Structures are given as C-alpha cells and as structure tokens.
Amino acid sequence: MSAKVIHFPSRPSRLALRLEWFATDKSVLLGIWALYFALRAAVLLIDVAPTSDAEWYYARAASLAAGLGYLDNSGAPTAFWPAGWPIALGLTFSRFGTSLVTLGLFNLVSAMLIGVTTLALGRRLFGSEGAARAGLLMLAVYPNAIGYVPLALTEVFYTALLMAGCWVVVTRTNRWQLVSAGLLFGFATLVKAQTLVVVPLLFAIDWLRMGQVWQRLPRLLTEGLMVLGIAVLTVLPWTIRNEVQLGHWIAVSTNGGYTLLTGNHDTATGDYTPGAPVVKELMARPGLNEVTRDAEAGRLGIAWITQNPDRFLALAPKKLARLWLPDGEAEWAYQGGAPGYARFEIVYRAVRVLNQGYYAALMLTFAAAFFVMIARRRRDGQRWIGWWLLPYGIALYPTLICLGFSGQSRFHYPVMPWVCITAGWLVMTALGRLGERTALKPTLH
Incomplete structure (x- = not known):
C-alpha cells in the first residue's frame, strides 16, 4: 500500500527570518545610522593639522573667507588646482569661523549625505531594502572612508556631490530636476575637472537599459x-574670473598639464611623482608664469607619450596597480599632521592592515557581483544593461583617467560607496539563497 506525500509550504529558516528582520525592522536601520554617525563623529576627536594638498586647500579657503580672493602662497591670483572645494569651505568658514572644527563638521555633513545617497541608490539600483541596508553598513565600518572626515581634502565633499547628481538623474520624473543635476555636476566639476565624463555615462546606461532605444534617443x-x-554655465563664472585676473581663458584650473607630466616622463613609475627631475627642472625655469608653465608641462607630457608609446603602454599596469591595489591612504595625513601619531603608531598601522583586508574583500565581492548579476538577468530573460551597471561605470571613469595621467589610491575614494552598494546586494542575495536551501519542509504521509 502506497501513501501519498503532501508537501506544504516551507517554514522559513532561521537565517531567512533574520534576513527579513534585517531588511524590514526600523531599529536595524536606526542602528546602522547610529554606527555610521558615531564612527565619523568619533574620528573628529583626533587632532590632525592639514598637510600637503590639504594645507593648500585649507589656506585657500581661509583666504576666501577673509575676502582676499583665491591667491597662491605669494599672494597673487591663481587658478592652480580646482577651486570648488576651497570655495565651498571658504563660504562655510565665513559663516562659522575658520577652524578645524568647522572643517570637520562640514565634512561630517557631507559624509552623512553620502550615507543617505548610498541607501537611496541601493534601493533604486537593486530594488532591495536589504541590499541597500547591507551596503550602508559596509560603508559605515569602512576605515578609510571614516579616516577622511577630519581632513581638508576634496574626497568627502566631492563624493557627496557626485552621488547626489547621479541620484537626481536616476530618479528624475521631470526635466526641472535636470537643472539641479546640472548644478550639482557643475560644482563637482569645479572640485574635480574630469567630472563631466560621468554625465554621458549616466545617459548611455539610461538609453540602453530599456527597449525602443532609437525612439528614446532624441x-x-x-x-x-x-x-x-x-x-558648463555653473563653471563659466569661474572661467571668466580666470580670464579677468590671469589674462587667459582657463576653464577650471592650471594643474592639468602638470599632472599629465608627473605621470608620463622618463623616470615615471606609474604614480604621482612631483619630485621627478623633469618636473623640478620645469618648475625652476625662470620667466614662466603659472599658465605657461602648465601649458609647457602638458606639451612635454604629450610629446613624451608620442615619442614613447611602448613605454607609455608599459606604465598602464603600474598606474592601475597604484589606483586599485592599495587602500588606507588616509593614514598618511595622520602620520604627517597628527601630533599623537608616534604614540599610537601601532594602532594606526593595525587599522591600516585591517582596512586593506576589508578593502580587498569589498573589491572581490564587487567583481563577483558583475558576473552574478549578468547570469541572473539572462536567466530571467532581462536586458543585461540596467542601472545596476552604474557603479561599474563610476569605477571605470577614474580608471581611464589614471591611464592617461597617473595612479593614486586616493582617486578611487568616490567609487567606494558604489562598491559597498553592489557588495551589499551580492551578500544579501547569497544569504537569501542559503536561507532558502536551509528552510524546513514539513511533509504529511
């Protein structure tokens, strides 16, 4: 005598219930936000003076706040390095006072905006609250992201602008929102001149992610x-200012040629090498003003590439390695500007090692997510191009730029929230599958 086996709906596994709790409970999200804020507020208690690039930016912002204008170290008008970050910081200094406390609080606000857009973009790009929360949690505990908050460097503010601009474009419902996107990308261009490359990328993904591509193209x-x-109109007043004060039409800054040369010369190693002999010789030439020196640097860099195409190509792997392999470069700022660094050097170094391991795990997960997503979309009969590709496009743009100029790990800082968003999706997807496999399946004989 045979008995029929009746299968009833599976009882959720303990893992599945925990994942549902993580993705739906308000207290979980509040806890992630509390952790995100607390770690970034806590690092502001470290006394760290601006050094190197940060010192330049801080001094320019202080000059602007005092009403003196954007001046170089000798007191002359300059367009060296993009002025967007000093302008924003100078406006803040003029309202709340020129101090490291004001700087830290401004960066803290920017960091919180990064968190907001990380969560919002995670929901939109992957359609999953759990994945969005996981991405925010990964970013919350990422040491290098935390370490930048007290520093007078561009990275935190720029990342907030970049993510906000992308969010507006991705979620737009009318063309008026494109005005705010243009303003955000315009000011981001004043911070990092290469930003406008992102705009065609955004609209290319939007164009190809759905059907009727030719009808939607116009x-x-x-x-x-x-x-x-x-x-461009947002940047234009600064360009006009440069022509008026310097006598030349300079779109954003006068360091483009200099940066090109530092990454492409006979002794180049793939990274930013301002101490190279060719660079020193150019900087020491008499009779060259700021504009002509930058133009000459650019000419020398292009000439070297033209004359040495094989060596230029050979530098590409080194530049990529400089950009993507190391992480935790925020420690250098504390090494040079924190009075207590020597006493706690072992702690800083331990955090740097832990950060490198965490960074490697994030990047491996980010890479794996690309192939997993393509496989899932093909299995489900979906177009493989979608908004989920945006994090990879954001990673591609500094990669291409570094190949032409030079590699620095600092340049991948704005990519890392996008990496966390994508890694969060893959982790939640993998855990969800595991939860389904371990579900209890009751039967009745």
Whole structure:
C-alpha cells in the first residue's frame, strides 16, 4: 500500500527570518545610522593639522573667507588646482569661523549625505531594502572612508556631490530636476575637472537599459545636453574670473598639464611623482608664469607619450596597480599632521592592515557581483544593461583617467560607496539563497 506525500509550504529558516528582520525592522536601520554617525563623529576627536594638498586647500579657503580672493602662497591670483572645494569651505568658514572644527563638521555633513545617497541608490539600483541596508553598513565600518572626515581634502565633499547628481538623474520624473543635476555636476566639476565624463555615462546606461532605444534617443540626448549645458554655465563664472585676473581663458584650473607630466616622463613609475627631475627642472625655469608653465608641462607630457608609446603602454599596469591595489591612504595625513601619531603608531598601522583586508574583500565581492548579476538577468530573460551597471561605470571613469595621467589610491575614494552598494546586494542575495536551501519542509504521509 502506497501513501501519498503532501508537501506544504516551507517554514522559513532561521537565517531567512533574520534576513527579513534585517531588511524590514526600523531599529536595524536606526542602528546602522547610529554606527555610521558615531564612527565619523568619533574620528573628529583626533587632532590632525592639514598637510600637503590639504594645507593648500585649507589656506585657500581661509583666504576666501577673509575676502582676499583665491591667491597662491605669494599672494597673487591663481587658478592652480580646482577651486570648488576651497570655495565651498571658504563660504562655510565665513559663516562659522575658520577652524578645524568647522572643517570637520562640514565634512561630517557631507559624509552623512553620502550615507543617505548610498541607501537611496541601493534601493533604486537593486530594488532591495536589504541590499541597500547591507551596503550602508559596509560603508559605515569602512576605515578609510571614516579616516577622511577630519581632513581638508576634496574626497568627502566631492563624493557627496557626485552621488547626489547621479541620484537626481536616476530618479528624475521631470526635466526641472535636470537643472539641479546640472548644478550639482557643475560644482563637482569645479572640485574635480574630469567630472563631466560621468554625465554621458549616466545617459548611455539610461538609453540602453530599456527597449525602443532609437525612439528614446532624441529625448535622452536632449536631457543629457541640458545637464551638460547647465554644468558648463555653473563653471563659466569661474572661467571668466580666470580670464579677468590671469589674462587667459582657463576653464577650471592650471594643474592639468602638470599632472599629465608627473605621470608620463622618463623616470615615471606609474604614480604621482612631483619630485621627478623633469618636473623640478620645469618648475625652476625662470620667466614662466603659472599658465605657461602648465601649458609647457602638458606639451612635454604629450610629446613624451608620442615619442614613447611602448613605454607609455608599459606604465598602464603600474598606474592601475597604484589606483586599485592599495587602500588606507588616509593614514598618511595622520602620520604627517597628527601630533599623537608616534604614540599610537601601532594602532594606526593595525587599522591600516585591517582596512586593506576589508578593502580587498569589498573589491572581490564587487567583481563577483558583475558576473552574478549578468547570469541572473539572462536567466530571467532581462536586458543585461540596467542601472545596476552604474557603479561599474563610476569605477571605470577614474580608471581611464589614471591611464592617461597617473595612479593614486586616493582617486578611487568616490567609487567606494558604489562598491559597498553592489557588495551589499551580492551578500544579501547569497544569504537569501542559503536561507532558502536551509528552510524546513514539513511533509504529511
């Protein structure tokens, strides 16, 4: 005599219930936010003076706050390095006072905006609250992201602008929102001149992620040009200022040629090498002003690439390695500017080692997520191109730039929230599958 086996719906496994709790309970999200804020507020208690690039930016911001203008160290008007970050910081200093406390609090606000957009973009790009929360949690405990908050460097503020601009474009419902996107990308361009590369990338993904590509092309092309046009208009007053005060049409800054040369010369090693003999010789030449020196540097860099295409190509792997392999460079700022560094050097070094391991895990997960997502979308009969590709596009743009100029691990800082968003999706997807496999399946004989 045979008995029929009746299968009833599976009882959720303990892991599945925990994942549901993580993705739905308000207290979990509040806890992640509390951790995110607390770690970034705590690092502001470390006394660290601006050094190197940070010292330049801080001094320019203080000059602007005092009403003296954007001046070099000798007191002359300059366009050296993009002025967007000193302008924003100078406005803050003029309102709340020039101090490291003001700087830290401004960066803390920017860091919180990064957190907000990380959560919002995680929800939108992957359609999962659990993945969005996991991405925010990964970013919350990422040491290098935390370490930048007290520093007078561009990275925290720039990342907030970049993510906010992308969020506006991704979630837009009318063309008026494109005005704010243009303003955000325009000011981001004043912070990092290469930013406008992101705008075509955004609209290319939007164009190809759905059907009817040729019917949709004119509208998306118009919207993309609108964002670019408003961004250019946002930068234009600074460009006009440069022509008035320096006598030359300089779109954003006068360090582009210099940066090109530091990454492409006979003794280049793939990283930013301002101490190279060719660079020193150029800086020491008499009779060259700021603009002509930068133009000459650019000419020398292009000439070297043209004359040495094989060596230029050979530098590419080194530049990529400099950009993507190391992490935790925030420690250098504390090594040079924190009076207590020597006493706690072993702690700083331990955090640096832990950060490198955590960074490697994030990047491996980020890489794996690309192939997993393509496989899932093909299995489900979806177009493989979608908004989920945006984090990879954001990672591609500094990669291409570093190949032409030089590699620095600092340049991948704005990519890391996107890495966390994507890694969060893969981790939650993997845990969800594991939870399904371990579900209890009751039967009745």
